[in-house]
Amino acid sequence: MKKYIFLCFLFTVLLLTLAFKFPTSNTFPLFGRLIILDPGHGSLDPGSVYKDVYEKDYNLEFATTLKAELEKLGATVLMTRSGDYDLSNPSSASRKRTDFNNRIKLINDNNPDLYLSLHMNSLSNTTYYGGQVFYSKVNDQNEIIAEELQNNLNKFFKLDRDYKKIGNDKYMFNKIKVRGVLIEYGFITNYKDRKNLKEQTYRENLSKIISQSLINYFT
Ligand SMILES: [Zn+2]
Numbered sequence: 001m002k003k004y005i006f007l008c009f010l011f012t013v014l015l016l017t018l019a020f021k022f023p024t025s026n027t028f029p030l031f032g033r034l035i036i037l038d039p040g041h042g043s044l045d046p047g048s049v050y051k052d053v054y055e056k057d058y059n060l061e062f063a064t065t066l067k068a069e070l071e072k073l074g075a076t077v078l079m080t081r082s083g084d085y086d087l088s089n090p091s092s093a094s095r096k097r098t099d100f101n102n103r104i105k106l107i108n109d110n111n112p113d114l115y116l117s118l119h120m121n122s123l124s125n126t127t128y129y130g131g132q133v134f135y136s137k138v139n140d141q142n143e144i145i146a147e148e149l150q151n152n153l154n155k156f157f158k159l160d161r162d163y164k165k166i167g168n169d170k171y172m173f174n175k176i177k178v179r180g181v182l183i184e185y186g187f188i189t190n191y192k193d194r195k196n197l198k199e200q201t202y203r204e205n206l207s208k209i210i211s212q213s214l215i216n217y218f219t
Pocket of ligand 1: 040041047048055119120
C-alpha cells in the first residue's frame with residue numbers, strides 16, 4: 001500500500017512537472033507550427049512605388065513585426081528574406097523569374113504548416129485602403145485560410161471586402177504546393193495606410209489579427 005501511495009505521488013509530481021515544463025495549447029497556441037513569411041521584392045526590385053516610398057521596405061518591416069508576434073504564440077518562423085535583397089540569380093537574364101523560383105523552392109522544400117506572402121496593393125485611386133487576401137487553388141486549404149483572414153481583416157479595417165482567387169498569370173503562387181496565401185496588407189497609394197504602417201503599435205495590432213486568424217484556422 002505504501003508503495004502504491006508513493007508511486008501515485010511520483011506520478012502526480014511527474015504530471016505537474018510536465019505541465020509546467022511544456023507549453024500548453026492555451027499559452028502557446030502556435031507551438032510546433034512552422035510558418036514561412038515571404039516579404040515580397042527586395043534589392044533592385046522595389047515592388048510598388050509611391051513617390052519616394054518603396055513597397056519592398058514596408059514588406060520587410062511588416063514581416064519582421066508579424067514574425068515576432070507569431071513567435072510569441074509559439075510558432076517557429078522562417079523568412080524568405082531578412083534584409084534588402086531578393087532571391088534572384090543576378091547573372092540570369094530573367095532576374096525576376098529566378099527570384100520567384102528560389103522563393104517557391106525555399107517554401108516547398110521547408111514544407112511549413114503554412115506560408116504567407118506579404119505585399120502592398122497599389123491603385124491610381126488613392127482612397128482605397130486596407131487588406132485583401134488572395135489564394136491559389138493549387139491547395140484546397142488555401143480558400144479556407146483566405147476566408148478566415150479576410151473576415152478578420154474586414155473587422156479590423158471596417159471593410160466588407162471579398163478575398164480573391166489568384167489568376168493563372170501569377171506564376172509564383174500556383175507553384176507553391178504547401179498551404180498559404182498572399183496578403184496585400186494595405187495600399188501603398190493610400191496616405192493613411194502608409195502612415196499607419198510606419199507605427200510599430202499599428203503593425204503589432206494588424207499582426208495580432210493575422211496571428212489570431214491562423215490560430216482559428218489551425219484549431
Ligand atoms: Zn508586391
